[in-house]
Amino acid sequence: MPPSTAAAEPAAGRRVFRFAPSPNGDLHLGHALSALLNHDLARATGGRMLVRIEDIDTSRARPEFEARILDDLDWLGIAYERPVRRQSAHGPDYRAALDRLAGMGLVYTSFASRGEIRAFVAARPDWPHDPDGAPVYPGFGRDDPHAAARTRILAGEPHALRLDMARAIARAGTPGWREDAADGTPAPITADPAAWGDVVLARKDAPASYHLAVVVDDGAQGVTDVVRGADLFAATAVHRLLQQLLGLPAPRYRHHRLVLGADGRKLSKSEGAASLRTLRAEGATPADVRRLVGLG
The missing domain is CATH 3.40.50.620 (HUPs)
Known part of the structure; x- marks a missing residue:
């Protein structure tokens, strides 16, 4: 059969964006770029911004990390709809x-x-x-x-x-x-x-x-727009x-550039990428994070 995008277009209406972190560690700058892009695009288009907690891997997901993730998003100034969706409930x-x-x-x-x-x-x-x-x-x-x-x-x-x-x-x-x-x-x-x-x-x-x-x-x-790495x-x-x-x-898809470390590799929680919480403790502001991820 030929390539198809049939039955693919979302229903007309407000565009819906989402940020979907896994609560197995703290957010780093790569996550911040994705979250901020989704937030900015939702605001620019008059759309909705959702947060989904991808905690289906119960062996690694931790409630304390979820709480810290949501706190970081609030600190960044990202407005999203409550309640959040948790995969573990579905x-x-x-x-x-x-x-x-x-x-x-x-x-x-x-x-x-x-x-x-x-x-x-x-x-x-x-x-x-x-x-x-x-x-x-x-x-x-x-x-x-x-x-x-x-x-x-x-x-x-x-x-x-x-x-x-x-x-x-x-x-x-x-x-x-x-x-x-x-x-x-x-x-x-x-x-x-x-x-x-x-x-x-x-x-x-x-x-x-x-x-x-x-x-x-x-x-x-x-979700009408998937904006991810x-x-x-x-x-x-x-x-x-x-x-x-x-x-x-x-959905419409947009795969954005990655935030790379000094070694040229993408940032990773498992390899000790500096977390937003660390940057916050060192005195960084949300504006600093925007600048560090290239959003101005």
Whole structure:
């Protein structure tokens, strides 16, 4: 099927922007750029600004980090609607989407461990990798009988539920999206979800992966504009495919530049990027943060 942006345009009305941090650490300058851009665009267009807490990974999410994130946003002067949406409160929404995909015959269960996948790929130097650099999943379990998989799930075995990418593309076609440049000029993008292979949709200990949760949340909240970092540009291919399969409207997308550290790499909480709280303690003002992220 040809590339498609059909059934993609959000309903007419006020534009809806969102900032969706994970409460597994403090915000840094990269987060500040994204939050401020969304806030500024919402204000400039007369739109709405939402905050969503992506706390679906309960092993890493902490209430104290959520409180600090919201405090930092208030300090920056970002006005957003309350209450915020928390992913941890919407498991049934993700389950319904997963069941719908399963009903289309597009979901299968994988019991392969990371070690088994690494061993398989290590013996094949030319094995393809996804846009994030991880080996494309080899498809273990794709053709296993559903009854056998169900028995293993009920026995409590660790597992992942994966999207059968080839079947999904055959059903929905190759998706595309509208990418807005910094000046608002739209450019049509043809997506390549096949490059990601059979992505994870959920795991035994997680009701939804990032890919599934983000499209369900954006659809539920009526998000019309997704403004996020360039590191998520390639993942939009998977999100557009899921939106088409689930009958969800496609937002306008804008993937902004990243804030880089002195080593030229994007800032990361896990690698100790200076937090906004640290900058605040050192006397920085919200205007200083704007200047540091290049917003003037």
